């Protein structure tokens with residue numbers, strides 16, 4: 001699989017028994033739909049915080065960043081935001097293949113978390129998890 005952001009090499013890494021596709025060049029991370037449901041289980045999330053189809057149904061976010069192709073189906077992904085404080089911009093496959101997080105985006109969120117303390121909502125827990133992933137890998 002090529003990185004949807006920079007076409008760099010994507011490697012599979014395992015963190016807390018969840019397999020992530022991680023770009024060695026731009027540090028972005030892809031979660032496929034199956035790994036997202038595993039993650040939801042692991043974080044004991046109820047509801048739709050990590051349901052890829054629900055995320056794909058969120059309103060599109062206007063962003064300066066250009067659209068990216070899904071690494072699985074190659075269709076253009078949709079930009080949406082997760083969480084509220086902080087918000088994180090993600091690319092989601094509208095066919096439900098998975099979610100892409102930019103390395104830079106997650107880094108920004110981590111910076112905000114340091115100021116505010118850990119977020120308490122379900123998506124905040126996801127963001128915390130990502131923070132651990134990036135801390136471990138960073």
Ligand SMILES: [Zn+2]
Pocket residue numbers: 003004005006007008023024025026027028
């Ligand atoms: Zn990349």
Ligand SMILES: [Zn+2]
Pocket residue numbers: 070071072073074075093094095096097098
């Ligand atoms: Zn797709």
